[in-house]
Amino acid sequence: MKPSKMNPLRRACAGLIALALAMASSAALAENPGEIVLDPGAGALSGKGATAASSYPAFNWEMLLALEKTRLGQISADQGAAPFSQANFLDPIVQLALEFKLSPEWGVYALSQARNLSGGADNRVFDGVDAQLLNLFLAYQSQDKERSVFAGKFDVSFGEAWHRVDGIYSGFSEDYHYQGALGLGARRGWRSGWGKMALSAMAFKRDHGITRDTWFAPRDELRAQADENGLANTPGLRSAGLSWELSEMPGVDGLRLNVDAGHVAQGIQGRRAMDVAAATLEYKHQLAQDTELRLYGELVSARGFDGRELAAQHATLSASLVAGRFVWTATGARRSFSALSGDLASQGMTPRDRGVAVALTYASEAGPVLQAGVARQHAQGLAVTQFTLRAIWLWAPH
Numbered sequence: 001m002k003p004s005k006m007n008p009l010r011r012a013c014a015g016l017i018a019l020a021l022a023m024a025s026s027a028a029l030a031e032n033p034g035e036i037v038l039d040p041g042a043g044a045l046s047g048k049g050a051t052a053a054s055s056y057p058a059f060n061w062e063m064l065l066a067l068e069k070t071r072l073g074q075i076s077a078d079q080g081a082a083p084f085s086q087a088n089f090l091d092p093i094v095q096l097a098l099e100f101k102l103s104p105e106w107g108v109y110a111l112s113q114a115r116n117l118s119g120g121a122d123n124r125v126f127d128g129v130d131a132q133l134l135n136l137f138l139a140y141q142s143q144d145k146e147r148s149v150f151a152g153k154f155d156v157s158f159g160e161a162w163h164r165v166d167g168i169y170s171g172f173s174e175d176y177h178y179q180g181a182l183g184l185g186a187r188r189g190w191r192s193g194w195g196k197m198a199l200s201a202m203a204f205k206r207d208h209g210i211t212r213d214t215w216f217a218p219r220d221e222l223r224a225q226a227d228e229n230g231l232a233n234t235p236g237l238r239s240a241g242l243s244w245e246l247s248e249m250p251g252v253d254g255l256r257l258n259v260d261a262g263h264v265a266q267g268i269q270g271r272r273a274m275d276v277a278a279a280t281l282e283y284k285h286q287l288a289q290d291t292e293l294r295l296y297g298e299l300v301s302a303r304g305f306d307g308r309e310l311a312a313q314h315a316t317l318s319a320s321l322v323a324g325r326f327v328w329t330a331t332g333a334r335r336s337f338s339a340l341s342g343d344l345a346s347q348g349m350t351p352r353d354r355g356v357a358v359a360l361t362y363a364s365e366a367g368p369v370l371q372a373g374v375a376r377q378h379a380q381g382l383a384v385t386q387f388t389l390r391a392i393w394l395w396a397p398h
Helices: 220-229
Strands: 057-078 087-102 106-116 127-143 147-157 178-191 195-206 238-249 252-263 276-290 293-301 310-323 328-338 352-363 367-377 382-394
Touching: 087 127
Parallel strands: none
Antiparallel strands: 057 087, 057 382, 087 106, 106 127, 127 147, 147 178, 178 195, 195 238, 238 252, 252 276, 276 293, 293 310, 310 328, 328 352, 352 367, 367 382
């Protein structure tokens, strides 16, 4: 079981990709203390629009530091013995976001990260820490913020629960989030009688070159794992995605709808191509001056899931109550599988997964953000309870 990642990049291109071209604040703790992100794109670092500069080129940065304590316990297996009885982790996470503005519209953006990259369930304290370049791209954003184009290395995600759900749990949607894609794309926003709309499109391939390597140690096992579970290693931009978003609807304050559709091309080892569709519904309602209710729901359907002859459908539901500097969150997720050929048993799969979690987040006046949560997940015949404590600090030169 993996704890949900802190979102390395804000939702962009209307939720199709986690590329930092979003127009919202990158670390707006007062507005959203449960969502801690670094967003190196299109003036989002400061959360104040385009970088204020008297001359260009101009440089900006933000750094995020987190310390995460995790305990895995109450482990059981449907059949046979559990692979481990318990595990305890203490891991640091460092992210550095850079913004190099060539002009008010053009910029180069980068995000790097240092954390434990070894994975596995072995007990560890600051073990296996290495660093990677997550994103490096060139982007243009019009002054009215309604038109964007970008090209370079970025993340791709279908659905948003992996980073939109506050706390430690985001269902199973990380299976549709891929770090390390090379490609290009564009976004166009406009106003209509229905509300604010945005349409995004992109083409991409996996990053299989030097920019995906770690910095300090050989990670052959990570490369092998990425080859098996990552984006298809196609020779050209054969994977693609399309996204549509509707928000700011007249008479319906706080409601946002997003629909994604994508194709991840067949790649190495005869990997099956995967088609994905995702729908997201998010609602925010102000209950009092400092109190807000947030509801989030997501449905994802994928064929060719996990490189197998499978179809998968997952649903995530989450509710958060924001009260001043506190955020209480409860989340539930369910995923089901069906075989496209043969049967699930022959592919080593069980027909359904499920999980629940509760989390509490506190954004202190002094700066650190504290999170605590517990999640119970039953995935592929293995049940695990996860306890997580997390402290997060953000530095910025503004």
